Amino acid sequence: MKRLEVRGLQIGFQTDQGWIPAVRDLSFDLGVGEILGIAGESGSGKSALALALMGLLPSNTQVRGKVLFQGGDLLQNNAESWRKIRGSKMAMIFQDPMSSLHPYLRIGDQIIEPLLIHGLANPKQAREQALACLAEMGISDPKTMLQQYPHECSGGMRQRAVIAMAVLAKPDLLIADEPTTALDVTTQREVLIWMQKWIRASGASLVFISHDVGVLSEMADQLMVMYLGQGVERGSLVEVLKRPHHPYTDGLLRSLPAMQDRNAKHFYSLAGHVPPGGSIPSGCSFHPRCPAVQDLCRTTEQMLEINQERWTACMRAKEGSWKSS
Amino acid sequence: MIQWAIRRVLQGVLVLGFVISLTFFLIRLAPGGPFDRDRNLPAEVQEKLLETYHLDQPVFQQYTNYLGRILHGDLGPSFIRSDRSVNQLIEAGVWITFELGVYALFYAMVIGLTLGIWAGTHEGTWQDRLAMGMSLLGMGLPSFLLGPLLVWIFGMKLGWVPVSGWDSPASKILPVITLGSVYASYLARLMRTGIVETQREDYIRTARAKGLSEGAILIGHTLRTALIPVMNFLGPAAAALLSGSFVVETLFQIPGLGRFYVQAAFNRDYTMILGTTVFLSVLVVTFNMLSDFLQMAMNPRIRLQEGGDLS
Numbered sequence: 001m002k003r004l005e006v007r008g009l010q011i012g013f014q015t016d017q018g019w020i021p022a023v024r025d026l027s028f029d030l031g032v033g034e035i036l037g038i039a040g041e042s043g044s045g046k047s048a049l050a051l052a053l054m055g056l057l058p059s060n061t062q063v064r065g066k067v068l069f070q071g072g073d074l075l076q077n078n079a080e081s082w083r084k085i086r087g088s089k090m091a092m093i094f095q096d097p098m099s100s101l102h103p104y105l106r107i108g109d110q111i112i113e114p115l116l117i118h119g120l121a122n123p124k125q126a127r128e129q130a131l132a133c134l135a136e137m138g139i140s141d142p143k144t145m146l147q148q149y150p151h152e153c154s155g156g157m158r159q160r161a162v163i164a165m166a167v168l169a170k171p172d173l174l175i176a177d178e179p180t181t182a183l184d185v186t187t188q189r190e191v192l193i194w195m196q197k198w199i200r201a202s203g204a205s206l207v208f209i210s211h212d213v214g215v216l217s218e219m220a221d222q223l224m225v226m227y228l229g230q231g232v233e234r235g236s237l238v239e240v241l242k243r244p245h246h247p248y249t250d251g252l253l254r255s256l257p258a259m260q261d262r263n264a265k266h267f268y269s270l271a272g273h274v275p276p277g278g279s280i281p282s283g284c285s286f287h288p289r290c291p292a293v294q295d296l297c298r299t300t301e302q303m304l305e306i307n308q309e310r311w312t313a314c315m316r317a318k319e320g321s322w323k324s325s
Numbered sequence: 326m327i328q329w330a331i332r333r334v335l336q337g338v339l340v341l342g343f344v345i346s347l348t349f350f351l352i353r354l355a356p357g358g359p360f361d362r363d364r365n366l367p368a369e370v371q372e373k374l375l376e377t378y379h380l381d382q383p384v385f386q387q388y389t390n391y392l393g394r395i396l397h398g399d400l401g402p403s404f405i406r407s408d409r410s411v412n413q414l415i416e417a418g419v420w421i422t423f424e425l426g427v428y429a430l431f432y433a434m435v436i437g438l439t440l441g442i443w444a445g446t447h448e449g450t451w452q453d454r455l456a457m458g459m460s461l462l463g464m465g466l467p468s469f470l471l472g473p474l475l476v477w478i479f480g481m482k483l484g485w486v487p488v489s490g491w492d493s494p495a496s497k498i499l500p501v502i503t504l505g506s507v508y509a510s511y512l513a514r515l516m517r518t519g520i521v522e523t524q525r526e527d528y529i530r531t532a533r534a535k536g537l538s539e540g541a542i543l544i545g546h547t548l549r550t551a552l553i554p555v556m557n558f559l560g561p562a563a564a565a566l567l568s569g570s571f572v573v574e575t576l577f578q579i580p581g582l583g584r585f586y587v588q589a590a591f592n593r594d595y596t597m598i599l600g601t602t603v604f605l606s607v608l609v610v611t612f613n614m615l616s617d618f619l620q621m622a623m624n625p626r627i628r629l630q631e632g633g634d635l636s
């Protein structure tokens with residue numbers, strides 16, 4: 001069963017230099033109870049996608065396509081319909097818990113706000129739910145924490161506050177944009193394990209964005225790799241890790257510390273850089289950096305679809321021949 | 326925090342002492358005394374007068390005497406209006422000045438905050454530009470120009486309101502607008518900047534992601550932050566409004582403190598000038614202190630820093 005269907009999504013930012021395409025013709029599905037990991041280097045459009053799903057893009061943005069969620073197209077929502085589903089049916093966990101918490105409001109009041117405004121609980125119930133949730137996440141003194149201001153808490157506590165704020169209303173769709181990059185490795189692990197458990201228990205679906213494929217490989221059921229605003233590969237986590245179809249995915253995986261050959265003299269890293277904002281190469285947009293580039297790649301692009309859950313934007317994947325070259 | 330409060334109070338006392346001393350000596354440095362204006366008093370009467378008011382003593386002794394007296398709240402007798410003490414004269418005028426100041430502050434807040442919120446929430450649109458244009462006009466027009474202009478239009482041409490005095494409610498409208506407009510303009514600007522800057526913050530996006538309506542975001546989240554600079558300005562503004570109405574009082578012939586002060590200056594009424602200065606300095610210092618304490622109460626980050634610096 002599908003929870004979210006994204007069809008032909010286009011996102012462009014209006015800037016002084018003209019339009020910057022941030023997401024280009026992106027289509028994917030997300031099943032009920034599924035965790036979809038989205039990987040990609042900086043600037044590949046991951047945050048733009050996340051914000052588009054929540055309708056939170058700034059006004060200098062143009063969004064086209066369809067985002068089907070619970071029987072409606074989110075992109076047709078007016079302010080009132082957005083207001084109703086945000087924080088109740090869908091919620092977002094932002095990257096930087098310090099800047100995404102209000103500095104002058106108590107943590108407790110911020111956490112329970114979604115429950116209150118959507119009429120899901122009275123203040124007393126909401127407070128109890130918040131206490132339980134924070135305790136479950138391993139906060140030793142949640143009562144005190146509810147009374148505190150963000151600057152009085154540690155980074156790990158703030159991150160848990162932001163997560164509690166998103167999950168208390170039991171949304172069906174959770175979007176997490178690099179939720180743990182600000183944390184140390186141990187705290188990051190704890191938080192991730194808790195999130196995974198919560199998704200399994202609640203049946204909600206999760207879009208989990210990270211540039212760290214290592215983190216995604218511990219969390220996700222499905223993996224989608226983005227490059228310059230396009231989805232270049234999609235498949236189940238196991239499939240993609242075992243048999244990447246796109247040279248870009250292959251490069252990302254090979255640059256993981258755990259995948260490095262211990263005896264190799266140098267760390268593997270992807271050659272070249274993401275082209276600066278707005279300039280999209282012709283043909284397959286990855287071709288300037290592709291180790292297996294052929295003449296055809298410079299002029300044409302092609303999507304190879306094995307099925308809805310398994311596709312890649314590399315035309316040479318079928319031959320499987322790029323790996324040997 | 327208590328440490329900080331004590332330091333802040335001491336600082337205020339120090340400023341007061343400095344202002345009082347400076348005024349005391351400056352007045353005596355100015356040429357002419359209170360009794361040698363075109364009065365042609367006989368020499369012995371003159372001497373007698375100087376003696377009654379201790380003006381024959383060395384300046385330094387006059388100074389210490391004066392300090393001793395104001396510590397008891399006694400600002401001394403008026404030199405010119407010998408039947409009244411400075412305390413009585415201040416009391417006679419201060420309530421009218423207060424009334425004028427409070428109305429002007431209220432007017433400035435209502436107009437300023439409304440305009441500022443309106444402009445800030447419509448950033449970059451014609452509403453924004455209109456509101457900021459008005460504010461620019463209000464800031465550029467000093468009260469000695471705005472006052473006569475208003476009097477000419479609404480008092481003389483249209484005849485809607487009296488052109489001077491302070492009795493009927495109608496007579497109070499023009500002075501209040503004249504006095505308050507500059508502050509309304511400043512407040513509008515501060516409010517707008519606060520809102521525009523706060524709206525860019527990540528935590529406002531968070532509020533939107535929770536499903537709050539734009540109105541709830543403004544009241545519950547944006548204003549929380551955006552009002553802080555406004556509050557910080559209110560203390561000094563209140564002090565300035567209460568003490569800075571001389572021009573307006575003179576323009577509209579309002580029998581407030583400001584008018585006494587101006588008269589006292591013309592008459593070289595030492596104790597009256599000094600007394601008013603002392604009184605107003607106490608007001609200004611107190612309001613600034615209150616505003617700092619208010620700032621402290623509104624900002625938890627400062628509140629918790631032991632002895633945090635509030636510069």
Ligand SMILES: Nc1ncnc2c1ncn2[C@@H]1O[C@H](COP(=O)(O)OP(=O)(O)OP(=O)(O)O)[C@@H](O)[C@H]1O
Nearest residue numbers: 013015020022041042043044045046047048211277
């Ligand atoms: N508000 C904006 N105005 C103009 N351009 C923007 C804006 N936000 C993002 N972009 C551009 O859109 C593109 C995609 O940005 P996005 O933030 O979605 O990337 P990302 O994959 O999230 O990167 P990161 O890993 O650094 O978070 C980039 O080229 C970026 O410069």
Ligand SMILES: [Mg+2]
Nearest residue numbers: 046047048177
């Ligand atoms: Mg991002």
